[in-house]
Amino acid sequence: MDLQKSPLAPASFPPMADISGVRFATVAAGIKYKGRTDLMLAEFVPGTTVAGVFTNSKTASAPVLKCREYLPGGQARALVVNSGNSNAFTGRRGEESVDHILKAVADAVGCAESEVFSASTGVIGEPLPHNLIVDAMPGLQGALGGTTWQQAAEAIMTTDTYPKGVSRTTKIGDTEVHINGFVKGSGMIAPDMATMLGYIFTDAAIGADVLQALLAPASDASFNCITVDSDTSTSDTVMMFATAQAGNAAPQGVNDPALNDFKRALDEVTLDLAHQVVRDGEGATKFVAITVTGAENDLAAKRIGLSIANSPLVKTAIAGEDANWGRIVMAVGKAGEAADRDKMGILIGGVQVTQDGMRVEGYDEAPVVKHMQGQEIEIEVEVGIANGRATVWTCDLTHGYISINGDYRS
Amino acid sequence: MDLQKSPLAPASFPPMADISGVRFATVAAGIKYKGRTDLMLAEFVPGTTVAGVFTNSKTASAPVLKCREYLPGGQARALVVNSGNSNAFTGRRGEESVDHILKAVADAVGCAESEVFSASTGVIGEPLPHNLIVDAMPGLQGALGGTTWQQAAEAIMTTDTYPKGVSRTTKIGDTEVHINGFVKGSGMIAPDMATMLGYIFTDAAIGADVLQALLAPASDASFNCITVDSDTSTSDTVMMFATAQAGNAAPQGVNDPALNDFKRALDEVTLDLAHQVVRDGEGATKFVAITVTGAENDLAAKRIGLSIANSPLVKTAIAGEDANWGRIVMAVGKAGEAADRDKMGILIGGVQVTQDGMRVEGYDEAPVVKHMQGQEIEIEVEVGIANGRATVWTCDLTHGYISINGDYRS
Known part of the structure; x- marks a missing residue:
C-alpha cells in the first residue's frame, strides 16, 4: 500500500554531523519490498565499543537473541539490518539464518562474528531468505562510504512514512564529540522496552560498560515512555556505538563529571528519536504529551500515564477532537495505581477542566475544544497521592x- | 448518532421465564437521550436477597460506592438504573444525587434506603440531573408490572445496538426454579472486573452469602473473560437478586449438592450475557474465541489470552480477514508470562499453523483464510510450559x- 507521509512529520531529515569511524552502504536486496533499499551495512573502525537494550518479549527474534549473546564482548566492527522480514518465530532455521549472515559480514569486513550485530524487521514468521543478504555482502562492503545517514535510515524502514534522524554536537571534557542517531518504527510500539530499531553513533571514546550505563537510562526516559498501539515488537533493539575517533579522554565511569554535557545531549537524541516514532505512529494525526503528577512514585505516574496513552477510548476521542475528559478519568481508574478521586485534577492544553474530583465550576469548554483541534495535545493529570511524576x-x-x-x- | 444493529446480534430477544417477586417499570425521563426510555425501576418482594460484584476502578462512580456500602445487608427491595449519565467523577455532588434518588425510591416502594441499589451509565463527569429521576419515581412505582423484560433491558442501554437477555429453567433439589438476566455494554469493556451493567434475577430462595459465593465465580469465568477495547468502566456492576418465591429449601451453603444444576444454569446465563456483550462490541464484525493451553497456570493462560484479545494489531488483522499469525506470536511474547518459543503451536479455525516454534512445513493458508472470512473466529495457542488453560x-x-x-x- 502507498502510505501518505504523516502530517506530524518534521519538515525534513536533519543535517547530520560527521562521525569518524563509521561507514554505511545500502542495497535493494529484494527481500520483500520492490523498488527500494532493504539492507544496510555499517562498518566501524577497530576499537569501537557497543551498548544495547532489547525487547523484553518472550518470543524475541533470532537476531535479538544473538545480539544479547555477543553484547558482553563490548566490541563492534559491523552492524547489518534488513527490512521486510523480522526473522522472528522462525525456529532453528531462523537461528541458522543469523549464523549465515554474521559469517558473511565477518568475512566481508574482516572481523570476528562476535563483533557483528544484526537486526531484522518486518513480517513475523516467514523464513528469512538469508542467501539474498549473504550474496549482497561483498558488493555492500565494496560500496561502504558512499551512503548518507538518511539513506541508511531509509533502508531499515517498514511502515514508516519518513526516515528519522537526529544529530547533536557536545563535549566530553574539552573535546568536541558528536552523537548521531536514526530509528525506525511506527506500529507495534509499546514502552515495555526499547520499542523499535534504533541506532546511535558517537565518535567519542567511551568504554563499553560506561556506554551501556549511559544508554539504558536514556532509553528508559524516551523509548520506554512512548506508545502507539500498546503492542510490543519481537525485534525491538536500541544499540549505541562509540568509535573513539574524537580524541577525548575515556570517561572514568558513568558518573564522571566530564560526561555531563554528553548525557544531556544523549537524552536529547533519544527523546527526539522517540518523539519522531510517535509522530509517525500508524494513522497518527495528533501528537499527545501526557504528564501525570502527584502519584505514589515515578513508576506509578508512568503506569497511569501509559494507561491513558494506551486507552482506545481516550485515543479515539482525541482523534475526534472531543474534549472527553471523562475517558481520562476512566483510564486513571483502570491503571491500578493509587489515585484520590476527590483530589484529582485534569488540565487539557493548560486549561483546568476538573479540580477536587469534579468538573470546575463554570467550566467553559471552548478553549479546550480549540486546543483539541490542534496537532499538539497536552494533557496533565494530578492524582493527589504523593510526588511521583512522569x-x-x-x-x-x-x-x-x-x-x-x-x-x-507487517 | 444512529447505530446499525451489530451483524453478530442474536436473531431476537429470547423468551423469558416468569420470575415471581419482581416487577419492572420504565420511563423516558429525558436525562440525555431523546425519544427512548432511560430509567428503569425494579421492585422486589420482601425477603429478596442480593449479591454483587463491582468495578475495580480507582475512580468508581458514586452509585457503585453506595452499592458496596449497602451490599453486606444482603436484602434488596428495589433496583433503579438510569442511562445517559454515569454519575461518575461528579464528586460530592454525585454522592448527593445518589442519596436523593435512593430516598425517592425508598419512599415510593416503602422500604429502607439500604435496600435500594442503583446504577448510572453513560457520559462521565456531567452532573446527574437527579431531579428528573426523583420526580419520575411516583409514576414509575404506579406503573410497576406493566413492563416486559425486554423493555427493562432496553431502558439501560447506551451504545448497545440490541437488548441482551437470557433465561434458564433449572432445579434446586426437586424444585423448579428460574434464572433471568439482562445486561448492557458494548464499549469500555475490559475484563478486570464485572465489566458492564448486568442484572440477574431468580425466584429461588438463596441466602445472600450463598448468592454472593455463586455470583463471584460465575462472573469471573464469563464477564471477566471478555474484552472489547481493554478499557474499564467506572460503573461496572453485576448484581443478582433472589426473590425466594419458588418454594425450594434454601441451600445450606455454596457446596450444597442441591445447587449443582443451578450452578450450571447460572454459568450458562453469565456466559451467554458476556458473549452478547462481545457480539455488540462497538464496531464488531467478528466474534473471536481465544483458547490458551500449556501455560504455567490458569491465570497465566488468561493473561496470555487477554494479551492476544487486547492487541490492536491482532484485532485489526482479524477485521481485515488476514491470517496474520505473526501478530499472535507477538502478543504472546508481550504478555510477560512464560512461553517456550520452540514448543509454541498456533491453530486458527482448527488448522495447525505453527508447531514447534515455526510455521508448519508445507503450510497451506487457504483453509485458514476461509475461516478468517467467517463471523466466528477460533484461535488456539499452546505455549508449551505446563497445563494452565483459559x-x-x-x-x-x-x-x-x-x-x-x-x-x-459516552
Whole structure:
C-alpha cells in the first residue's frame, strides 16, 4: 500500500554531523519490498565499543537473541539490518539464518562474528531468505562510504512514512564529540522496552560498560515512555556505538563529571528519536504529551500515564477532537495505581477542566475544544497521592491505523 | 448518532421465564437521550436477597460506592438504573444525587434506603440531573408490572445496538426454579472486573452469602473473560437478586449438592450475557474465541489470552480477514508470562499453523483464510510450559469502533 507521509512529520531529515569511524552502504536486496533499499551495512573502525537494550518479549527474534549473546564482548566492527522480514518465530532455521549472515559480514569486513550485530524487521514468521543478504555482502562492503545517514535510515524502514534522524554536537571534557542517531518504527510500539530499531553513533571514546550505563537510562526516559498501539515488537533493539575517533579522554565511569554535557545531549537524541516514532505512529494525526503528577512514585505516574496513552477510548476521542475528559478519568481508574478521586485534577492544553474530583465550576469548554483541534495535545493529570511524576507520549487512534493494519501484513 | 444493529446480534430477544417477586417499570425521563426510555425501576418482594460484584476502578462512580456500602445487608427491595449519565467523577455532588434518588425510591416502594441499589451509565463527569429521576419515581412505582423484560433491558442501554437477555429453567433439589438476566455494554469493556451493567434475577430462595459465593465465580469465568477495547468502566456492576418465591429449601451453603444444576444454569446465563456483550462490541464484525493451553497456570493462560484479545494489531488483522499469525506470536511474547518459543503451536479455525516454534512445513493458508472470512473466529495457542488453560472472548477492531468513539461522547 502507498502510505501518505504523516502530517506530524518534521519538515525534513536533519543535517547530520560527521562521525569518524563509521561507514554505511545500502542495497535493494529484494527481500520483500520492490523498488527500494532493504539492507544496510555499517562498518566501524577497530576499537569501537557497543551498548544495547532489547525487547523484553518472550518470543524475541533470532537476531535479538544473538545480539544479547555477543553484547558482553563490548566490541563492534559491523552492524547489518534488513527490512521486510523480522526473522522472528522462525525456529532453528531462523537461528541458522543469523549464523549465515554474521559469517558473511565477518568475512566481508574482516572481523570476528562476535563483533557483528544484526537486526531484522518486518513480517513475523516467514523464513528469512538469508542467501539474498549473504550474496549482497561483498558488493555492500565494496560500496561502504558512499551512503548518507538518511539513506541508511531509509533502508531499515517498514511502515514508516519518513526516515528519522537526529544529530547533536557536545563535549566530553574539552573535546568536541558528536552523537548521531536514526530509528525506525511506527506500529507495534509499546514502552515495555526499547520499542523499535534504533541506532546511535558517537565518535567519542567511551568504554563499553560506561556506554551501556549511559544508554539504558536514556532509553528508559524516551523509548520506554512512548506508545502507539500498546503492542510490543519481537525485534525491538536500541544499540549505541562509540568509535573513539574524537580524541577525548575515556570517561572514568558513568558518573564522571566530564560526561555531563554528553548525557544531556544523549537524552536529547533519544527523546527526539522517540518523539519522531510517535509522530509517525500508524494513522497518527495528533501528537499527545501526557504528564501525570502527584502519584505514589515515578513508576506509578508512568503506569497511569501509559494507561491513558494506551486507552482506545481516550485515543479515539482525541482523534475526534472531543474534549472527553471523562475517558481520562476512566483510564486513571483502570491503571491500578493509587489515585484520590476527590483530589484529582485534569488540565487539557493548560486549561483546568476538573479540580477536587469534579468538573470546575463554570467550566467553559471552548478553549479546550480549540486546543483539541490542534496537532499538539497536552494533557496533565494530578492524582493527589504523593510526588511521583512522569511524562509519556502517544498519538491518536484513527481510521488510518485500522486501514494500515487491516490491509498490510507487517 | 444512529447505530446499525451489530451483524453478530442474536436473531431476537429470547423468551423469558416468569420470575415471581419482581416487577419492572420504565420511563423516558429525558436525562440525555431523546425519544427512548432511560430509567428503569425494579421492585422486589420482601425477603429478596442480593449479591454483587463491582468495578475495580480507582475512580468508581458514586452509585457503585453506595452499592458496596449497602451490599453486606444482603436484602434488596428495589433496583433503579438510569442511562445517559454515569454519575461518575461528579464528586460530592454525585454522592448527593445518589442519596436523593435512593430516598425517592425508598419512599415510593416503602422500604429502607439500604435496600435500594442503583446504577448510572453513560457520559462521565456531567452532573446527574437527579431531579428528573426523583420526580419520575411516583409514576414509575404506579406503573410497576406493566413492563416486559425486554423493555427493562432496553431502558439501560447506551451504545448497545440490541437488548441482551437470557433465561434458564433449572432445579434446586426437586424444585423448579428460574434464572433471568439482562445486561448492557458494548464499549469500555475490559475484563478486570464485572465489566458492564448486568442484572440477574431468580425466584429461588438463596441466602445472600450463598448468592454472593455463586455470583463471584460465575462472573469471573464469563464477564471477566471478555474484552472489547481493554478499557474499564467506572460503573461496572453485576448484581443478582433472589426473590425466594419458588418454594425450594434454601441451600445450606455454596457446596450444597442441591445447587449443582443451578450452578450450571447460572454459568450458562453469565456466559451467554458476556458473549452478547462481545457480539455488540462497538464496531464488531467478528466474534473471536481465544483458547490458551500449556501455560504455567490458569491465570497465566488468561493473561496470555487477554494479551492476544487486547492487541490492536491482532484485532485489526482479524477485521481485515488476514491470517496474520505473526501478530499472535507477538502478543504472546508481550504478555510477560512464560512461553517456550520452540514448543509454541498456533491453530486458527482448527488448522495447525505453527508447531514447534515455526510455521508448519508445507503450510497451506487457504483453509485458514476461509475461516478468517467467517463471523466466528477460533484461535488456539499452546505455549508449551505446563497445563494452565483459559478461554477468552473478544471482537475485531474496525473502522466502526473509531467512528463510534470519535463522534459519540459516552
